[in-house]
Amino acid sequence: MAKTVEQIANDLNLSITTVRLVLNGKAEQYRISAKTQQRITHYVTEHGYTVNYTARSLKLNKTDTLGLIIPRLSNPFFSTLAEKLEIRCRAAGYQLMISCTYSDAKYENKLVDALLQRNVDGLFVVPSSRQTQLHHVKMVNRPLVVLDRDFGAEDVSLVVSDNLQGGVQLAQAMLARSLDKGTTLCDEPLYFMAGDTRQPAIKERLKGYQQALLQHGIKAPAEWILQAEHNRREDGVAMMQTFLARHAHAPKAFIASSLPVLEGVLSALRERYGAIPADMNIGTFDEHAMLGFLANNLWSMRQDEDAWAEQAFTLMQRALHGENPLARAIIPMTLIHRRQALSDLSS
Amino acid sequence: MAKTVEQIANDLNLSITTVRLVLNGKAEQYRISAKTQQRITHYVTEHGYTVNYTARSLKLNKTDTLGLIIPRLSNPFFSTLAEKLEIRCRAAGYQLMISCTYSDAKYENKLVDALLQRNVDGLFVVPSSRQTQLHHVKMVNRPLVVLDRDFGAEDVSLVVSDNLQGGVQLAQAMLARSLDKGTTLCDEPLYFMAGDTRQPAIKERLKGYQQALLQHGIKAPAEWILQAEHNRREDGVAMMQTFLARHAHAPKAFIASSLPVLEGVLSALRERYGAIPADMNIGTFDEHAMLGFLANNLWSMRQDEDAWAEQAFTLMQRALHGENPLARAIIPMTLIHRRQALSDLSS
DNA sequence: ATGAAAGCGCTAACAT
DNA sequence: ATGTTAGCGCTTTCAT
Secondary structure, X not given: OOOOHHHHHHHHOOOHHHHHHHHOOOOOOOOOOHHHHHHHHHHHHHHOOOOOHHHHHHHHOOOOEEEEEEOOOOOHXXXXXXXXXXXXXXXXXXXXXXXXXXXXXXXXXXXXXXXXXXXXXXXXXXXXXXXXXXXXXXXXXOOEEEEOOOOOOOOOEEEEEOHHHHHHHHHHHHHXXXXXXXXXXXXXXXXXXXXXXXXXXXXXXXXXXXXXXXXXXXXXXXHHEEEOOOOOHHHHHHHHHHHHHHOOOXXXXXXXXXXXXXXXXXXXXXXHHOOOOOOOEEEEEOOOHHHHHOOOEEEEEEOOHHHXXXXXXXXXXXXXXXXXXXXXXXXXXXXXXXXXXXXXXXX | OOOOHHHHHHHHOOOHHHHHHHHOOOOOOOOOOHHHHHHHHHHHHHHOOOOOHHHHHHHHOOOOEEEEEEOOOOOHHHHHHHHXXXXXXXXXXXXXXXXXXXXXXXXXXXXXXXXXXXXXXXXXXXXXXXXXXXXXXXXXXXXEEEEOOOOOOOOOEEEEEOHHHHHHHHHHHHHHHHHHOOOOOOOOOOEEEEOOOOOHHHHXXXXXXXXXXXXXXXXXXXXXXXXXXXOOHHHHHHHHHHHHHHOOOOOOXXXXXXXXXXXXXXXXHHHHXXXXXXXXXXXXXXXXXXXXXXXXXXXXXXXXXXXXXXXXXXXXXXXXXXXXXXXXXXXXXEEEXXXXXXXXXXX
16 A cells, blocks of 8 residues: 555645645645645655545545446447446546346345445446346445346336337348348248347347238247247257257248347357358347358347447436436447358459 | 444444444354344344445455456457456455456556555456556555566566467467368468567467477468557458458468457458458467357367466465465467358258 | 444544 | 544454
8 A cells, every 4th residue: 555645744744634735736726835745746756645545435425436237248248338338437537346147136136235335336237137126226225227128117217228129120121131032921931039038128129020020911920939048149059959950941031139149049050050051141139240250141230339338327427416317218229231241252 | 325333333222342243243252142132133134234345444454356457348358357257256255346448558557546546455457568567566566466468577476378389289280281181381371460469468379370380391471470550350450451452362371369350350351352251261369159150161279268267366365365476377278170161051 | 241442544624 | 824633434452
């Protein structure tokens, strides 16, 4: 640890107040004599000084620290979000403490407690279940902003993507392509590989897909929709294995409910066929640069992490300032299309 | 905030000591009467209580919090590392504060200061330059573990991958394939797309590549090695554009010095040819599930994040306990090979 | 079996 | 222009 204000004051035979005044740049305002200022600044350049934030926090009852609780950092959507949010918080003078739950409810509740014990000024949370969301709303007696998943708790500020609209748009884009080519949906069904549909974001995406089909006069048959327990890579693998057990061929067109699911789906296909069939039409939620590695015709529904960070922080800041019009922000998604790559050219 | 110990004591007409004793489970030891205990536990279940860690920290001069400073979370290697390290720290009762520098030296130094101000018990840092590394070693008068980049400062604990050996192994595997097929290196040069070679890890990887070539009696010609200012996606783009300006065709075989560089290299190729030539042999450092999206013959050098986390934490813990045999851990890399996918099959 | 008090380093309000 | 002091909530040590 560096020196304390008191030490400096003693060593220089000054009072604590005087030292603090120049340390906080109030020297001019209180007309501290030039030579006193010099002695102090000189001492500090010599011995260094950093405020003890712990003591400061104890006194002021704020830590200038916010907490962010997400499922995993290895999910690119969350790591990007964490980055953007961290930058936004830091611009406003807050440190962001990031922690992961690994989708474990017990863990998640404990994490919230741990961060509260450390007196974070406010908390951003991606809850993993309705139960944990309720826990947080009840236990967190400080500014709370829920992200990504609306399990329907009242009285919280909330930031989510417009998953329903995203689902509609994605499905419509893919259907339009089929219909342009003169194929019908019966020739070329559009499957939906859904992770955990209890998760509100996934549920909405699926609903959007169904709505889009209905607009074409079709009620999606049950066998077009595959489901799984979670939204992980292995769940994607399982769904595609189920599919392949039931069909002779890989699907001509499908939508994955999230990136990890897509990874699993494709790895199962590669396992089976030795390659990812290049003529598949792939739709997925969440954008990632490495999607460009695929040769396929591909649509991805991008979530706007910049807008998320901005909105989430704004809601947080309002709450921190005591203005408390709990609000929910719904952020539009953007469709990105990569055309099928022409494969056989002499490189 | 929840109640304080003092409030509880007042409300119950007990002394602070008595309340603390039962709150800390020392009730039996000090023979607090059963009914006193009951009153207290009842009060707590009613009104709740969480220790104020800030006050505790001020007194004990430790926060049970460690800091991790990395370039970016959106780099999968670092986000995975952050996850593993967070888990390891939490298992030992520490919270990990993760922050990103975006490879900005100024920012990095400020971050270190910010975390020190918050009294983290120790710091893990991936320094972005020799200058910042020296800054940290000098300024951080607490346990410090440097990760990933050895800019050569003395007196620090250090965890790095065995980048030299990794470079050798990767290049050798790729050369072996060529030679098996009867092609010579002259037919099919093995290029190296190097990001910033001032960065020690990159420098070592490149050196390993050169060593491997030498073992085949070849000194890599200057034009086989492309270089850039940084290790970002856009640097990969730039290198491949340079390459394409000088050559009529895409390279038959190359190594990318890191994932972001690879992303850039491939996107430049896709831009140019409309597709990623499937007959290219690709080598890269860092493993990622989405590499399986590529149809190419592909070798990736995986860094063992689990071992990193374990070693880094062990070094940290030693330092925290005052044992101070500054040590460096060098962690082997693992080669992963994906065979070229057979592309034209009826799906 | 229970209580009292000092002190961690800072801030803010009130002296001189 | 500079100095003094109370108190944030906890832990630790010493008294009953």
